[in-house]
Amino acid sequence: MFKNNIKKYISSLAAVATVIGAFSVGFVSYGADSVVINAANFPDANLRDVVSAWYDTDSDGVLQQSEIQGIKTISIPGMLEDTCGEDAEISDLTGIENFTDCVRLRCGGIGLDTLDVSKMPQLVELTCGGNNLSSIDVSQNANLEWLNCPSNVLSTLDISANKKLTRLDCYINKLTSIDLSANTALTALYCQQNDLTSLNISALTALKTLNCSVNHLKTLDLSANTALEKASNSLIGNQTVDAPARYEDPAIFVQLAIENPSNITSTSLDRVDIVDGVEVSVPGYDGVDFTPQNADEIINGIEYYYNTGLSFAEDMKVTVNPIRNFYQVKFFKDETKTEVVGTVIVNKGETATAPEITDTPQCKAFVNWSTDLTNITTDMETYAVWKDDHSLAVTSFNDNIVHIECTKCGKQQIDASFTAILNAEKGAENYVALADVNNDGIINGKDYARLLNTFRN
Structure with missing residues (x-):
């Protein structure tokens, strides 16, 4: 009887120990340095699946320190596809900071909406391009040497704390400006296809590679960047800028303030006039305005080339898009559009006054113009419509x-x-x-x- 009671007592203690142990798994995370792979620690379900499949080597649902330590590089895209399928995405990388030895985090093209790497100060390389990121905070990542964040929707980027940065890829974003004064170690900068209106890289004397094309730069000073290996127009040019245009009958002006206008080497409006039998070169920019001779010269934009101050660099090509509230209406004699009988400039919404046709085609009578000449809201061409008028x-x-x-x-x-x-x-x-x-x-x-x-x- 006594023995039986002892057995029951021991069994009860064992059951209680089992229950306590089970609760310990859920709340204590198997020790202070272990991390349970659950929604609290890894909110994104696909990230949990990736971590479980690739790093939980004993499949116990917990990351032990032995499973975390020594992981230097984490490349999410390949692991995500292998684990969750080709179109799988991760919107939140919360939990990745538990990999405290990771120095290279690659999470490009996985559908991220947010990214917090403030708890990963050890990072040397961060690749997060091709996501939906509108901001990235790398202020706590002083060891970062390469920031690769292209093809997002970044409108600002603060890298003032990243003084060790040697390469920056931030192309195809929405950046309007970027301060690089603290990043003197940069040797490669790729900031093309943004909305940059200015770019000061005078402090980047170690810069070897630069691509800043397809922005909105009016000028560019490369005089301090003598370490550059190449500065072709394809790398620094193809800039576009908007400028207001005005019509003061009979002249058209396109106003644009350009720093150091003497650096402009040529424009698409440059011309040679004959004055008293002498050829006179007339620049298309007078220091304040571009001065087209007619609206035809601005319909497809105005081009100018700018000397960047670097001896071996090609001149930077800039296309000016005139913003105007007046339009050109061109009148042709007939549908072949080979003979112009007149051109008028019309303010937006007004009616164009057609010129008189003095040279009427033989055996033809004028009917009307091919297009409505009221409420003009765009440049247009029209031609005279004729009917037979034989005798x-x-x-x-x-x-x-x-x-x-x-x-x-x-x-x-x-x-x-x-x-x-x-x-x-x-x-x-x-x-x-x-x-x-x-x-x-x-x-x-x-x-x-x-x-x-x-x-x-």
Whole structure:
């Protein structure tokens, strides 16, 4: 009896120990340095699956220090595809900071909406391009040497704390400015296809590679960047800027303030005028305005080339897009659009006044212009629509054939057999009005007699 009670007591203690142990797994995370792979520690379900599949080597649902230590590089994209499928995404990387030895985090193109690496100060490389990131905070990542964050929607990027940075890839974003004054270790900068309106890289004397093309730079100073290996227009040019245009009859002006305008080497508006028999070069930019001769010269933009101050660099190409509230209407003589009869400038919403056509085509009468000339809201071309205006007459009557042709051009000709039109009344298909010389509404013997008399040999 006593032995049986002892056994029951021991069994009860064992059961209690088992329950306590089970609760310890859920709340204590298997020790202070272990991390349970759950929604609290890894909110994103796909990230939990990746961590479980690739790093929970004993499959116990917990990351032990032995499973975390020594992980230097984490490349999420490949692991995500292998674990969750080709189109799987991760929107939140919370929990990745538990990998305290990770110095290279690669999480590009996985669908991230946010990214917090503030608890990973050991990072040397961060690749997070091709996501949906509108901001990245790398202020706590002083060891970062390469920040690779292209193809996001970044409008700002603060890298003032990243003084060890040697490479920055931030292309295809929405950056309007970037302060690089603290990043003097940079040797490679890729900031193309943003919305940058200025770029100061005078402090980057170690810079070897630069791509800042397809932004909105008006000027660029590379005089301090003598370490650059290449500075072709494809790497620094293809800039676009907007500028207001105004029309002061009869002149057009496109205003744009350009620092150091003497660095402009040429523009698409440059021309050579003949003054008193002498050729005079006239620049298309006068230091304040671009001065086109007509609207045709600005419809597709104005181009200029800017000397960056680096001897081996190509001049930077900039295209100016005039912003205007006036438009050009060009009038052509006919649908072939080979002869211009006039051009007018019209303010937005107004009606264009058509020029007078003094040289009317032979045997043609003006009908109208091919397009509506009211409420002009864009540059447009229009042409005169004409109708035939021949002077037809019977010119001969031989062998019962009534021959009719245009007395002005001789090109319009009609031959009608009198037998075929005899007794034809006005309105009938075979009625020929000019053969009805009596003008009585019927072609008959009277008309025949008069035709014979008129054209008697």
